[in-house]
Structures are given as C-alpha cells and as structure tokens.
Amino acid sequence: MHEFDFVDRAQSNGEKYVLRSKLFGNDEVIPMWVADMDIATPACVMDAVRHRLDHPVVGYEIMRERAYDAQCEWVERHHGWPMRSEWLSYSPSVVASIGCAIRAFSEEGDEVIVQSPVYPPFYDMVRSNNRRLVLNPLTQNGSGEYRVDLEDLRAKITPKTKLLFLCSPHNPVGRVWSREELIALGNLCLQNGIVIISDEIHSDIVFPPNIHLPLASLSPEIGENTVTLLGPGKTFNMAGFSISTVAISSQGLRERYRAQQHKVHFGEGAVLSHVAFEAAYAQGEVWHAALINHLRANRDMIEQWCRLHPIIGFRKPQGSYLAWLDCRALKMGDRELRDFFVMEAGLGLSAGLSFGKEGSLFMRLNFAVAHEILERALEQLSQALKRNGHG
Numbered sequence: 001m002h003e004f005d006f007v008d009r010a011q012s013n014g015e016k017y018v019l020r021s022k023l024f025g026n027d028e029v030i031p032m033w034v035a036d037m038d039i040a041t042p043a044c045v046m047d048a049v050r051h052r053l054d055h056p057v058v059g060y061e062i063m064r065e066r067a068y069d070a071q072c073e074w075v076e077r078h079h080g081w082p083m084r085s086e087w088l089s090y091s092p093s094v095v096a097s098i099g100c101a102i103r104a105f106s107e108e109g110d111e112v113i114v115q116s117p118v119y120p121p122f123y124d125m126v127r128s129n130n131r132r133l134v135l136n137p138l139t140q141n142g143s144g145e146y147r148v149d150l151e152d153l154r155a156k157i158t159p160k161t162k163l164l165f166l167c168s169p170h171n172p173v174g175r176v177w178s179r180e181e182l183i184a185l186g187n188l189c190l191q192n193g194i195v196i197i198s199d200e201i202h203s204d205i206v207f208p209p210n211i212h213l214p215l216a217s218l219s220p221e222i223g224e225n226t227v228t229l230l231g232p233g234k235t236f237n238m239a240g241f242s243i244s245t246v247a248i249s250s251q252g253l254r255e256r257y258r259a260q261q262h263k264v265h266f267g268e269g270a271v272l273s274h275v276a277f278e279a280a281y282a283q284g285e286v287w288h289a290a291l292i293n294h295l296r297a298n299r300d301m302i303e304q305w306c307r308l309h310p311i312i313g314f315r316k317p318q319g320s321y322l323a324w325l326d327c328r329a330l331k332m333g334d335r336e337l338r339d340f341f342v343m344e345a346g347l348g349l350s351a352g353l354s355f356g357k358e359g360s361l362f363m364r365l366n367f368a369v370a371h372e373i374l375e376r377a378l379e380q381l382s383q384a385l386k387r388n389g390h391g
Ligand SMILES: Cc1ncc(COP(=O)(O)O)c(C=O)c1O
Pocket: 035, 092, 093, 094, 095, 096, 119, 167, 171, 199, 201, 202, 231, 233, 239, 244
C-alpha cells in the first residue's frame, strides 16, 4: 500500500464514518467533515507503540524529557522558535487546555474575544465557563482574503476583556497569518492587558511559500503574553492518542495555568501516547514532507475544479487541509445547501454556519483523503451541480 492510499476507517469506529447516519441521514455520503485525515498514521509512530507493547507492564508513566525535547526541536526546525521544554505542560486535548486557560486567566463575567468564523469549541468553552463572548469577526478583502479587523477589535476592548483566542493557522478559513498581522494583534493585546491563547494545532500543515510564525516568537514581550497550544494530532494524524502541549514562557502565567490544570488532575497521560508523541516528532520528518506534497496536490485539484465551476468560490488555503467553499452564488439557504451536498452530491461536509454566522452559505471540505476519493467527491459535486442547472 502506498503511504497515502485509501484506508477504510468505518470498521475502526472512526467518528467521521460512524456518525454519518446520525448527522447526514445516511451511511453512503463520503465523509469529509471531522478534521482528521483518512490517511494512515506514520509507520514510525505505529512501530514505536508496538515496540512499547513488548514490555509486559503498562503502568503509570511520566513523559520522558526526550519526548518534550523532540517537540521543541521540531518547532525550532520548522518554525524557527527556540521553544524550551521547561515551558511545556502536558494536556490530553487542546480544547481541554483552552478550558484551563480560561479559568486561569479570567473570572466569570469577564470578556473573551473570538475571531469568527472559527472552530466551534472556541465559543462553547467561553460560554460554558460563564465568560462573555465578544466577537471580532474576520473581514474579507476585495479578493476574498480573510483579515483580522483591528479597528473593530480596538473598539471592542473594555476593562473586562481578559483573553483573545487566536487560531493560527485559521480553521476554517485557511489563513496563515503574516508577521505584520500577528505583531499588530500581539501588540494591541499587550497594550490592553489581554492574554492571547494561540491555538497553533494546525501549524505544521502549511503550504509553501507560506510560513507559520509562532505568535510567541515575534517579540519577547509578545512571547511573555502568549499561551501557545500545540500538538501532534493534526500533523501526524494521531488525534486518537489524545496528547498535546501548552507552551508558556512567562513564569507567572505558567504558574497560574498549571495551578488550574492541577485542579482538574490532567496528570501525565497515557504511556502509549508518550511513545507515539516522541516517535512522531523525532522520526516523522520524511513522512511529513510527503504528506505536505500529497495535501498540496489535493488542494490544487480543488482549485482546478473550482476554476471549471466558478459558481463555487474558493481561495486556496495557505494552511490546514480544510477547503472553505463559498457557496453564496448557488442562491440556496443554509438548510437547502446542506441538503444539496448530502442528498444531491452524496458528500458529508461541515456546514459553514456551525463556525458562526459569518460562515453562513459556506461549506468546509476536509481534503485529507486519498487522491481518488477527492476525485470521486468532486465528480459527484459536478454531477449534482449539472442536475441543478449549474453545469
Ligand atoms: C483549531 C483547532 N483546535 C483544536 C482542535 C482539537 O484539538 P484536540 O483534539 O486536541 O482537543 C481542532 C480540531 O479540529 C482544531 O481545528
């Protein structure tokens, strides 16, 4: 089997597959929603886990220093940020880290800024922790590129604003933020005493010539005001190992964060995850380079398809394996649009509206699949459009 061939995940209880009937009303749709890949996890990760299972005891274990070092070396090699292992805390999930960060750095009733449209748990975590959600919607320039609206942000800051969530690269719009944008945002938050929670889980899926810049690397002051969330889940398709890290260079913020994490007893996680994490960062380089080529070819396939079907608006994502399809020209409502994708095209995508109201009439397509699956999905969409008079 070639590294990026089709893998059947229906039998292994893959969420993207087993929830199809519940979400889309049938089991036939090609599932292109949850942000994991229908691509085999790297052999170096699986081999390391198998090897660990040769030992007869799976007890409580702690993360080895070597594992954290492997992640630091990866981050420095790929993103030029000399992240240090003593800044890191283990976390079972980036979303769980967001919950802890909210509690560590704000009080009930405080305001948290979220840049919509965005990964839905950002909203849920603010609301379920009884903080006030303040939206700073992204804007689109004339050519459809999404930008941070600094003026709107400035106008929305109050003495109760304590946190801003940055999604970098951005899910779902696919932006890899530029140095200028990040510095402007970082400085504005710094001047107003707002801690930035920078979710960089998609940072290793970036297409040249774009480069991911860790927010915390941009100046010592911004670094001291940033909580960076990182993990191998997206990069190496190993979300099921439930392991990620939180990098905080400021001692004060780190202590506050860790005190909160202690209260919910994250502990050190599971030994097989430790092993998988270390193998991925230490040995995953060649696999990762091939992955980026594979995903880039898929992204370009979508772009070519959209050129032939201009009714669907598309800007190539600079990062992530998520295509943000602008379906406004189809002149359907959100419900109708979703039904069209499911019933006419046989595709299970994420509805744009689920990322916030700015996502209305968009659909998010996860293209981390084998080439032939993407070809089939696009062909099904072509046929559906043709039948609806958009051929
Ligand atoms: C921006 C972003 N953050 C976090 C997550 C989930 O991270 P975890 O599974 O570690 O909670 C996702 C998954 O799609 C994501 O897109």
